[in-house]
Amino acid sequence: MSSPAADVARRLGENAEAVCRRYLSNGRREGHYWLVGDVHNAPGRSLYVRLSDHSDGRGAAGKWTDAASGDHGDLLDVIAAACGHTAFRETLEEARQFLSLPPPPEMPRNPAPPKAPSGTPEAARRLWAASKPVLGSLGADYLAGRSIVTVSASDPLRYHRHCFYRPSEDDVPGGRPAWPAMIAAVTDLGGAITGVHRTWLDPETKDKAPVAYPRRAMGNLLGHGVRFGPAARVMAAGEGIETILSLREAVPALSMIAGLSGAHLAALVFPAGLKRLYVARDDDPAGGAALSTLSERAEQAGIELLPLEPEYGDFNDDLVIRGRSVLAGALRTQFAAADRLKYL
Incomplete structure (x- = not known):
């Protein structure tokens, strides 16, 4: 016998597209999937929700996977993120209202503090x-x-x-x-x-x-990141932690931030006083889309944005294959003249 939560999740899966249109409104349908940036409804395509059951039984409607972070879950997770819930009972109540289900029988109160x-x-x-x-x-x-x-x-x-x-x-x-x-x-x-x-x-x-x-x-990842160094007038940003740490091996005095995915990199909140941002882009469609969105936002905020291109797959590959000094030399040609003396 399934639990009440499992039953609600199943019913949400049966109405997966309607749930996505309500709680992941920045996405769109493509074939049998709903594509969006992440579970917090950021624009993008890295998170995909199944809108129908697979014929071979490999996946059920309503299940989602974020290709950027590796996270996965069901539509109850989507509702919890969209509504900012801190208790699972809030999510179940919201889901029941969306599905027009009657409230469950009242259960005895648990005096233990919620985890x-x-x-x-x-x-x-x-x-x-x-x-x-x-x-x-x-x-x-x-x-x-x-x-x-x-x-x-x-x-x-x-x-x-x-x-x-x-x-x-x-x-x-x-x-x-x-x-x-x-x-x-x-x-x-x-x-x-x-x-x-x-x-x-x-x-x-x-x-x-x-x-x-x-x-x-x-x-809560949207707009935030893993920060190496304080906010400054000149900074660098990228998707992966190892990408940023590899850059720091060559440019240790430059403050940097890892956004953790293309969608989150594109949505980074700019610190006050930022004037120039170097972006270590990943050489893939998600990296290109993130750079494009970040460039538009930077231009509107009066921030100069300069892309940094690796020689190999990413900057960690460059560090491992070519070494720190060669990486620093390659970055020197991509840095603004005013920053070469200060940081390189």
Whole structure:
């Protein structure tokens, strides 16, 4: 017998397109999917919601996956994010109203204090508080294996020895429920933690864990990012944490921010006083779309935007293959003349 929540989720799946039009209004239908930027309704195409069941049984209507972050869930998660709910009962009530269902029988009150649902900023802050310094950990070993060695205690990076991993449909059944993970803090302009990014690691290989989606973010991400250095007149931004850390190996004095996905990079909130922004773009359609949107927003805000192009797939590839000094030389040709003397 299914639970009330499962029944509501199933009913939402039967009305998946209507739910998407209501709570993911910045997206659009393409074939059997609804495409949008993320679960918070940002413009874009990285999150896709199934609008009908697959004939081979591989996926049900209403299930969604964010190709940028690796997160996935059902339409109850979408409603919770759209409405900013902090309690699951609020989401169920909203879903029942949308479906015109009668309220459930009143249940006895539970005197225990509610636990923050997984994926909320509160849960992200709880995970951050439970994590340890990254220096001397498997997290630092993982970065060193990617030629990233400039890591300090003041960086927004920590390490968790036993971080829960929720398997997806693409994972092998019966896998480990938790792996070590590098944890990165996502903050707003005031420095408050609004989310975290997790990179699950394998202690045997000191590389990413052998799971379908070894990188995932949680919490309130839109407009925020992982910040390396204070807000300044000249800064750099990019999608991935390792992209930004690779740039920092060559330009250590420049403040930088990782947006974590193309959609979130495009939506970054500009700090006051920012005059020039270097953007380390990813060489793919999502990276091109993010750069285009960010360029339009920067122009409207009176900010000069300069793209940075890697020689290989991304700047971490450049760092690993070519080394720090060659990477710095390549960046020198892409920097404004006024910044070469100061930062390079």
